[in-house]
Amino acid sequence: MLKLDINGASYDVDVEDDTPLLWVLRDTVNLKGTKFGCGIAACGACTVHLDGAPVRSCSYPVADAVGAKITTIEGIGGDKLSAVQQAWIEEQVPQCGYCQSGMIMAVSALLAENPAPSDDDIAESITNICRCGTYPRIKKAIKRAAQLQGGD
Amino acid sequence: MAKLNVSRRKFLVGGILVGGALAVGYGFLREGEPDNAALTATTEEGEIALNAWVKVDRNGIVTVAVPRAEMGQGVYTALAMLVAEEMEANFDDIVVEQAPIADIYANITMIKDSLPFSDGHHQGEETVGAWGMAKVARTLGVQATGGSTSVRDAWIPMREAGATAKAMLVQAAARDWDVPAGEITVENGVISHAASGASGGFGDFVERAASEAVTTTPTLKDSRDFKLIGKPQMRVDIPEKVDGTAVFGVDVEVEGMAHAAVKLAPVFGGTLASHDAEAVRGMPGVIAVVPFDIGVAVVANSFWRAKTAVEALPASFNDGPAKDYSSAGILTLLEESLDSDDARVYSEDGDAAAAITASAQPVHAVYKAPFLAHACMEPMNCTAKVTETGVEIWMPNQAPTLVKWFAEKFADVPAENVTVHTTLLGGGFGRRAEIDLVYLAVTIAKAVKGRPVKLIWTRENDIQHDIYRPAAVSRFDGALGPDGRITGWANRIASQSVSGSFTERLLPWAAMDMPDNTTSEGAADIPYEFANRMVDHVPVKLPIPVGFWRSVGHSYNAFFTESFMDEMAHAAGKDPIEFRLAHLEGHRDFADVLRKLAEVSRWSEPLPPGRGRGVALHESFSSIVGQVVEVTANGSKEVTVDKVYCVVDCGAVVNPDTVTAQMEGGILFGLTAALYGEIEIEGGAVVNSNFPDYEMVRLAGCPEIEVHLAQSGRRLGGIGEVATPPIAPALANALFAATGERIRELPISKNGFIA
Numbered sequence: 085m086l087k088l089d090i091n092g093a094s095y096d097v098d099v100e101d102d103t104p105l106l107w108v109l110r111d112t113v114n115l116k117g118t119k120f121g122c123g124i125a126a127c128g129a130c131t132v133h134l135d136g137a138p139v140r141s142c143s144y145p146v147a148d149a150v151g152a153k154i155t156t157i158e159g160i161g162g163d164k165l166s167a168v169q170q171a172w173i174e175e176q177v178p179q180c181g182y183c184q185s186g187m188i189m190a191v192s193a194l195l196a197e198n199p200a201p202s203d204d205d206i207a208e209s210i211t212n213i214c215r216c217g218t219y220p221r222i223k224k225a226i227k228r229a230a231q232l233q234g235g236d
Numbered sequence: 237m238a239k240l241n242v243s244r245r246k247f248l249v250g251g252i253l254v255g256g257a258l259a260v261g262y263g264f265l266r267e268g269e270p271d272n273a274a275l276t277a278t279t280e281e282g283e284i285a286l287n288a289w290v291k292v293d294r295n296g297i298v299t300v301a302v303p304r305a306e307m308g309q310g311v312y313t314a315l316a317m318l319v320a321e322e323m324e325a326n327f328d329d330i331v332v333e334q335a336p337i338a339d340i341y342a343n344i345t346m347i348k349d350s351l352p353f354s355d356g357h358h359q360g361e362e363t364v365g366a367w368g369m370a371k372v373a374r375t376l377g378v379q380a381t382g383g384s385t386s387v388r389d390a391w392i393p394m395r396e397a398g399a400t401a402k403a404m405l406v407q408a409a410a411r412d413w414d415v416p417a418g419e420i421t422v423e424n425g426v427i428s429h430a431a432s433g434a435s436g437g438f439g440d441f442v443e444r445a446a447s448e449a450v451t452t453t454p455t456l457k458d459s460r461d462f463k464l465i466g467k468p469q470m471r472v473d474i475p476e477k478v479d480g481t482a483v484f485g486v487d488v489e490v491e492g493m494a495h496a497a498v499k500l501a502p503v504f505g506g507t508l509a510s511h512d513a514e515a516v517r518g519m520p521g522v523i524a525v526v527p528f529d530i531g532v533a534v535v536a537n538s539f540w541r542a543k544t545a546v547e548a549l550p551a552s553f554n555d556g557p558a559k560d561y562s563s564a565g566i567l568t569l570l571e572e573s574l575d576s577d578d579a580r581v582y583s584e585d586g587d588a589a590a591a592i593t594a595s596a597q598p599v600h601a602v603y604k605a606p607f608l609a610h611a612c613m614e615p616m617n618c619t620a621k622v623t624e625t626g627v628e629i630w631m632p633n634q635a636p637t638l639v640k641w642f643a644e645k646f647a648d649v650p651a652e653n654v655t656v657h658t659t660l661l662g663g664g665f666g667r668r669a670e671i672d673l674v675y676l677a678v679t680i681a682k683a684v685k686g687r688p689v690k691l692i693w694t695r696e697n698d699i700q701h702d703i704y705r706p707a708a709v710s711r712f713d714g715a716l717g718p719d720g721r722i723t724g725w726a727n728r729i730a731s732q733s734v735s736g737s738f739t740e741r742l743l744p745w746a747a748m749d750m751p752d753n754t755t756s757e758g759a760a761d762i763p764y765e766f767a768n769r770m771v772d773h774v775p776v777k778l779p780i781p782v783g784f785w786r787s788v789g790h791s792y793n794a795f796f797t798e799s800f801m802d803e804m805a806h807a808a809g810k811d812p813i814e815f816r817l818a819h820l821e822g823h824r825d826f827a828d829v830l831r832k833l834a835e836v837s838r839w840s841e842p843l844p845p846g847r848g849r850g851v852a853l854h855e856s857f858s859s860i861v862g863q864v865v866e867v868t869a870n871g872s873k874e875v876t877v878d879k880v881y882c883v884v885d886c887g888a889v890v891n892p893d894t895v896t897a898q899m900e901g902g903i904l905f906g907l908t909a910a911l912y913g914e915i916e917i918e919g920g921a922v923v924n925s926n927f928p929d930y931e932m933v934r935l936a937g938c939p940e941i942e943v944h945l946a947q948s949g950r951r952l953g954g955i956g957e958v959a960t961p962p963i964a965p966a967l968a969n970a971l972f973a974a975t976g977e978r979i980r981e982l983p984i985s986k987n988g989f990i991a
């Protein structure tokens with residue numbers, strides 16, 4: 085039994101230690117907002133936060149997450165939308181939407197650390213894949229979120 | 237489509253009360269059926285058999301049944317806008333529902349355009365051949381999302397449904413208030429009568445409206461009076477896509493469900509030779525090992541356990557007929573086939589061969605494009621439950637009717653016991669019109685009797701077992717006259733036939749050696765006026781599965797034709813835009829797009845050395861898209877795509893913001909292919925496996941994109957695919973302008989360029 089702290093709630097999970105955190109979140113804890121895209125840390129669809137830092141959960145053994153505060157897309161805004169989520173709606177970012185949980189988690193982590201990122205900061209830290217090509221809107225939405233958060 | 241509806245077949249729009257809500261349906265009647273048959277037929281669940289396009293409940297909430305798959309193209313919003321516009325509903329009161337399968341939803345335009353015997357691209361729906369095809373499509377009852385046809389198909393019916401619902405509500409109010417219906421106005425979901433001061437919401441008249449006489453010819457609004465159509469609206473599917481609650485196929489959860497992962501024969505057409513189920517039976521969570529013809533599955537109590545076990549499972553495979561094929565060999569084979577005598581002519585005018593022979597300096601070039609994978613962001617998946625008597629499917633798919641047919645066939649159950657649930661799609665791009673996952677999921681679910689099974693493919697499964705955009709080779713011979721205009725244009729393409737491959741896979745009984753317009757689309761139908769023209773295609777049969785990939789034949793033909801137009805402009809010593817304009821007499825809409833493009837991109841202003849601009853103009857799915865790309869290439873051939881200007885004329889625009897989003901997305905989809913896209917085949921198996929070796933444009937490499945709408949008033953065109961074709965040639969032409977190097981093969985790394 086492993087004890088996990090996810091979005092402020094505590095879960096006991098009975099899985100192999102090396103199970104990727106992604107599949108524990110999706111199949112064991114039934115939090116399906118976090119997505120599977122590649123399974124090899126190459127796309128970012130599965131991004132969650134561990135103590136606020138972005139982690140690609142498809143390649144992160146669940147045992148290593150014990151003791152950390154895990155935050156997923158379901159918990160990022162608390163009971164309302166976060167500034168990043170709000171900006172995502174205002175800029176009408178998602179197309180199919182599949183990559184967007186991971187995008188929002190990656191961007192939230194970036195803005196927490198760097199409230200007013202430059203274009204280069206953004207290009208360097210947001211390496212997630214969006215197959216639908218929403219990057220132009222993501223760039224705008226990051227700036228807007230920074231404003232909404234009062235960082236700009 | 238309106239013409240067809242009215243003159244060639246009976247249709248009916250009517251209202252009925254369903255569970256206290258007014259439902260307005262739209263149906264096609266078969267010969268000899270009474271006019272009310274459509275509305276009185278009910279299914280077992282008590283719903284209207286022909287389904288409602290629009291339902292209004294007592295609270296005034298308007299539910300629009302959208303018979304199309306939402307895969308990010310904004311179709312839920314666009315179709316809801318059509319209804320709301322004519323109903324004068326408050327857009328905030330509109331709820332969108334994925335429509336169940338019904339024969340009336342057959343996506344007539346798509347089937348007609350993609351089937352071999354459709355009669356070309358410029359003749360519209362009104363011709364006899366097209367009509368016959370539409371009939372076939374409807375008889376087949378295929379409900380599909382693809383070919384950028386959703387709004388084109390729905391433009392009239394959705395609005396008529398909205399107009400009818402409104403007319404019925406107004407009549408009901410008129411009777412209730414005892415005033416003439418003509419004096420009643422409707423705005424923003426409120427029905428009012430100014431003289432008497434009476435007013436009410438839609439919900440107040442629902443019951444009464446259901447008994448109002450059916451209006452068979454609703455009057456549609458003049459486009460000048462549109463309040464919603466043409467104005468940007470917030471997409472209805474976006475909120476759930478930012479808070480993680482959107483349910484895609486991979487998220488489906490069914491009571492008692494198990495999970496499956498597969499290992500498939502690596503060589504196309506290969507089969508499972510042996511496997512050792514015992515080796516993994518004791519692994520955690522393993523429920524069953526299921527061998528089948530082309531591979532083996534492990535069913536377990538979680539996906540991770542199923543995947544871990546199937547990877548550990550010893551298995552060997554027989555090679556398929558593709559064993560001796562490689563992608564490099566295929567390109568050579570295609571090039572050799574250009575000399576075949578079996579070419580099929582798709583466009584012929586004058587005597588191109590003679591014009592070229594007579595030319596002092598004919599221009600000659602051969603172009604190549606590789607196999608490509610779709611790589612939808614959501615890995616392929618399908619959930620199936622098979623019992624003795626029925627089958628239930630949950631799946632992100634673009635063709636529920638096909639899914640239904642094949643689920644019935646694979647599960648061997650009566651048609652009436654087949655249920656298909658279409659979820660949101662994490663990308664489709666044509667891949668989700670296939671039924672291979674249905675086959676696998678049903679086969680696996682059958683083996684665990686009655687237990688629902690969710691099959692998810694890994695990204696490796698997806699890249700290596702896709703149904704690919706075919707590789708293609710194209711040869712051009714062009715002749716210029718003394719005035720610098722093209723006097724002869726001969727273009728021969730060699731590739732597999734997508735329609736042929738699709739038909740062979742899905743409907744082998746219907747497989748015939750037929751012409752396939754998709755092979756030459758974007759080559760045989762280019763708008764330029766040449767005195768002598770010959771465009772033909774050599775179909776080459778190969779054991780590689782090929783299918784519909786965003787914009788289909790246009791995806792390679794646009795690269796071929798618009799690059800060669802650039803070569804001809806260069807040979808003529810003309811500016812590429814001026815040169816194109818000189819060949820566009822009588823095509824004002826195309827010329828307008830080009831001129832606007834020249835203006836917004838400041839085409840005539842020089843760029844510093846090392847930078848270059850390229851242009852491409854292409855029509856697909858009845859929309860015209862022009863793009864100008866600005867690139868920088870340094871001495872080490874490192875390429876940066878700086879900016880893309882895009883002008884689109886897609887006829888009437890429903891949601892302009894969605895058009896812009898689809899242009900951005902379509903451009904980046906095509907840019908990814910031009911910069912990186914190549915599926916490599918060795919020994920009949922795909923070498924690429926996941927994103928690092930099937931790379932995508934990422935945020936850092938994303939150019940600035942500027943989209944402009946041009947509206948010539950031409951007929952309604954598609955938007956989902958149309959931005960993809962021109963980007964590769966615009967990029968290649970820009971690289972030529974920057975470096976003097978002509979790119980005749982994609983991706984650009986074939987020329988040593990590094991993105």
Ligand code: FES
Nearest residue numbers: 121122125128142
């Ligand atoms: S699924 Fe984890 S990075 Fe792609």
Ligand code: FES
Nearest residue numbers: 180181214215216
């Ligand atoms: S919105 Fe579809 S993958 Fe990003």
